[in-house]
Amino acid sequence: xxxxxxxxxxxxxxxxxxxxxxxxxxxxxxxxxxxxxxxxxxxxxxxxxxxxxxxxxxxxxxxxxxxxxxxxxxxxxxxxxxxxxxxxxxxxxxxxxxxxxxxxxxxxxxxxxxxxxxxxxxxxxxxxxxxxxxxxxxxxxxxxxxxxxxxxxxxxxxxxxxxxxxxxxxxxxxxxxxxxxxxxxxxxxxxxxxxxxxxxxxxxxxxxxxxxxxxxxxxxxxxxxxxxxxxxxxxxxxxxxxxxxxxxxxxxxxxxxxxxxxxxxxxxxxxxxxxxxxxxxxxxxxxxxxxxxxxxxxxxxxxxxxxxxxxxxxxxxxxxxxxxxxxxxxxxxxxxxxxxxxxxxxxxxxxxxxxxxxxxxxxxxxxxxxxxxxxxxxxxxxxxxxxxxxxxxxxxxxxxxxxxxxxxxxxxxxxxxxxxxxxxxxxxxxxxxxxxxxxxxxxxxxxxxxxxxxxxxxxxxxxxxxxxxxxxxxxxxxxxxxxxxxxxxxxxxxxxxxxxxxxxxxxxxxxx
Ligand SMILES: Cc1cc2nc3c(=O)[nH]c(=O)nc-3n(C[C@H](O)[C@H](O)[C@H](O)COP(=O)(O)OP(=O)(O)OC[C@H]3O[C@@H](n4cnc5c(N)ncnc54)[C@H](O)[C@@H]3O)c2cc1C
Numbered sequence: 001x002x003x004x005x006x007x008x009x010x011x012x013x014x015x016x017x018x019x020x021x022x023x024x025x026x027x028x029x030x031x032x033x034x035x036x037x038x039x040x041x042x043x044x045x046x047x048x049x050x051x052x053x054x055x056x057x058x059x060x061x062x063x064x065x066x067x068x069x070x071x072x073x074x075x076x077x078x079x080x081x082x083x084x085x086x087x088x089x090x091x092x093x094x095x096x097x098x099x100x101x102x103x104x105x106x107x108x109x110x111x112x113x114x115x116x117x118x119x120x121x122x123x124x125x126x127x128x129x130x131x132x133x134x135x136x137x138x139x140x141x142x143x144x145x146x147x148x149x150x151x152x153x154x155x156x157x158x159x160x161x162x163x164x165x166x167x168x169x170x171x172x173x174x175x176x177x178x179x180x181x182x183x184x185x186x187x188x189x190x191x192x193x194x195x196x197x198x199x200x201x202x203x204x205x206x207x208x209x210x211x212x213x214x215x216x217x218x219x220x221x222x223x224x225x226x227x228x229x230x231x232x233x234x235x236x237x238x239x240x241x242x243x244x245x246x247x248x249x250x251x252x253x254x255x256x257x258x259x260x261x262x263x264x265x266x267x268x269x270x271x272x273x274x275x276x277x278x279x280x281x282x283x284x285x286x287x288x289x290x291x292x293x294x295x296x297x298x299x300x301x302x303x304x305x306x307x308x309x310x311x312x313x314x315x316x317x318x319x320x321x322x323x324x325x326x327x328x329x330x331x332x333x334x335x336x337x338x339x340x341x342x343x344x345x346x347x348x349x350x351x352x353x354x355x356x357x358x359x360x361x362x363x364x365x366x367x368x369x370x371x372x373x374x375x376x377x378x379x380x381x382x383x384x385x386x387x388x389x390x391x392x393x394x395x396x397x398x399x400x401x402x403x404x405x406x407x408x409x410x411x412x413x414x415x416x417x418x419x420x421x422x423x424x425x426x427x428x429x430x431x432x433x434x435x436x437x438x439x440x441x442x443x444x445x446x447x448x449x450x451x452x453x454x455x456x457x458x459x460x461x462x463x464x465x466x467x468x469x470x471x472x473x474x475x476x477x478x479x480x481x482x483x484x485x486x487x488x489x490x491x492x493x494x495x496x497x498x499x500x501x502x503x504x505x506x507x508x509x510x511x512x
Contacts, residue, residue, distance in 0.1 A: 001022050001025070001272070001508065002025050002026075002261050002269055002273075003026045003486065004027055004275070004276045004278050004282075004283075005026075006030075006034070006243055007033075007036065007037065008034060008232055008496060009486055009488065009493070009498060009504075010028075010487065011236050012064060012068070012501030013275050013501040013502070014236040014243070014501075015232060017241070017509070018236055018239035018240045019067075020509055022508070024236070025241070026241060026242065026244065027244050027261065028244065029248035029278075035277070035444060035487075036053040036440075036444055036446065037051075037053070037054050037225040037229050037496050038225055039052065039224035039225055039227070040052040040226075042303055042431075042433050044427055045425055045427075046423065046426070048368070048371060049226065049367075050224065051224045053301060053444070054225050054451075055225060055357070055382075056219065056221070056357070057221045057228070057496055058216065060074075060213075060497050061138070061498070061502075063139060064139075064502055069235060070228075072228050072232075074219035074220060074221055075222055076220075077220060077362055078097055078098065078321070079321050079322070079324050079325030080325050081096045081325045081327070082094065082097075082321065082322035082326075083178060083181075083327070083331065084328075084413035085110060091313035092316070093322070093413075094107065094182065095322070095325075097321070107120065107179075109316075110178070116176050119174055120174070120179065123183070124210075127210040127211075127216055129154070130152060130210065131213075131214050132214045133152050133153070134148070134151070134152065134207070134459065135212065135213065137151065142461045142491060144463045145460045147460070148458075162458060165196045165202070166184070166187050166200075166202045167196040168196070170183050171195075177333045177334055180333035181328070181331045184202075185328060186205070187203065188202060188205065188384050188385070190205065190297070190298075190451040191204075191205035191298070191456070192297075192340070192344075192387050194340050199455075204456040204457060207458070208456055208495060212495075220362040222365070223363070228496065247263050248263065249263055249286060250264050251286055252274060254482045255482075258271065258272050259271055259274040259483050261274060275484050277501070279295075279446065279450075279489050280453060280489040281454075282447075294447070295448045295455065296388045296389065296449070296450060297388055297437035297440060297441075298388070298437065299383055299384060299386060299437065299449070300354070300381070300402055300403070300406065300434060301381070301435040302403065302432065302434050303432070303433050304379040304381070304418075304422060304431060304433075305379075305422070306376060306378070306421045306422060306423060307376055309323055309377055309421070310414045310420075311416055312413060323356070324361040326357050329353065329410050329413070330351045330352065330409040335351055336385070338350075339385040343390060344387075349402075351405070352386065352402055352406045353383070353384040353385060353409075354383040356381045356382075356410070357380050358377050358379055359378045360378045381410075386402055386437070388437035390402075391438050395436065399434055399436050403434050407419075452493065452494030453489035453493065454488075454489050457491050457492075461475070470506075470507040470508075470511050471504075471507040471511075473507070473510075474503040474506050474510075475492050476500060484504050486500055486504030487500055490503065
């Protein structure tokens with residue numbers, strides 16, 4: 001068994017298959033495993049291990065952690081989100097967390113009544129029930145659409161989320177623009193769409209953001225994302241898998257029954273099955289087939305190290321609470337629409353939406369003891385609506401302009417500029433690094449910088465689809481019987497979940 005790519009999903013597949021007694025060889029192009037789930041000491045001379053790309057965990061089933069005996073854990077955040085705002089000329093904000101009473105009070109202070117809080121509570125009670133019903137199916141053979149609908153058992157929710165654009169549900173349920181925007185963001189992380197996009201891309205993205213773990217909670221990976229990848233690599237090695245890094249696969253061939261990979265140093269290796277953790281675009285390239293429809297990422301990822309957390313203009317809220325949850329910036333419903341329209345017309349958004357979060361508030365252990373003692377903190381920013389196409393003409397200038405515009409939106413809510421809080425590395429440079437979609441394509445092979453390898457799909461098969469093979473039933477089939485997907489590009493892939501890795505391994509084991 002050969003696995004092309006040692007991202008976290010390739011490692012999950014390797015762990016399961018090696019534990020089942022299969023001979024497993026993982027070939028990874030980069031000089032490290034983990035793909036987009038890694039930690040890095042990004043700033044010279046400073047002991048801060050930042051999750052360079054992905055940073056929060058929701059979709060990883062505890063079953064995978066248990067089955068593979070991983071030494072890995074997540075920690076809940078005490079605050080889910082904070083959104084600064086200005087109302088009647090005064091700085092204020094919406095805090096979700098710290099208990100029901102505080103959340104209700106925060107909604108009331110922002111919106112003037114309990115209406116929005118009541119709507120919020122009911123809305124997320126519904127998504128939680130959805131999560132309890134849908135999440136367990138992700139590690140089972142693919143249900144048909146009809147079977148998934150029956151499992152959800154609530155036609156109104158099905159219709160609103162699987163058949164109509166998410167914007168209709170949000171506008172029907174909430175009145176406040178800021179509250180609507182906060183809800184919509186879960187449909188836009190890693191997805192370039194409007195609330196009313198007829199493709200329903202935003203609905204699929206929303207679904208994956210609210211069902212993780214059967215709760216929809218987004219938790220902090222203790223030790224950072226690298227801790228997960230290290231635990232997975234250890235588990236795969238302990239079970240007998242061989243992991244080779246710095247080893248790109250350059251071609252893939254199949255006679256229909258078996259497959260053969262060629263590596264960068266000219267070796268060919270035959271196998272009964274090849275699992276591909278690399279994106280579908282790379283699979284097509286390796287096979288010499290036409291590329292699939294182009295994918296495009298639309299996010300800006302910024303990692304920072306601060307000497308202190310900045311103070312907020314909203315004096316009711318402690319920065320330690322605000323930054324430990326997801327801190328939404330310029331993500332009002334109207335602002336999200338304007339930013340989308342600007343970007344779709346080929347212009348960088350004037351007020352780029354983004355969200356930030358401080359890992360070290362929940363898990364200080366990613367910082368060296370000296371940095372913790374001096375009050376340093378990490379800050380992770382994920383910018384929305386910055387599609388790859390914006391960077392095509394003048395990459396660096398567009399990146400710099402967007403970064404400045406994004407930080408200006410944050411600064412508008414701070415009592416001191418963020419730049420004053422940035423640490424400096426051993427060479428005196430400010431501790432801030434930026435990744436555009438084109439950077440992610442170049443570094444990780446994410447097509448167009450798409451963080452899910454391609455647009456997410458609903459987690460079910462069309463009712464009329466034939467599912468004749470184990471690979472089809474597990475949602476990992478390609479056009480070639482000896483080659484399966486085991487990464488984010490598989491059905492029910494995307495995000496740090498290990499699910500497509502698990503499902504590809506199940507398909508192979510079922511094939512016997
Ligand atoms: C900036 C950013 C932030 C994100 N934030 C989150 C988050 O907070 N939470 C979350 O759940 N998800 C997040 N995601 C998405 C998530 O990280 C990815 O969807 C997930 O990591 C994909 O994992 P994978 O193992 O399927 O693929 P990848 O991580 O893409 O790994 C694929 C591997 O295949 C290797 N490869 C490619 N071609 C070849 C070849 N020819 N030969 C050998 N090896 C090859 C690559 O080098 C890579 O290591 C984020 C992604 C990004 C980029």
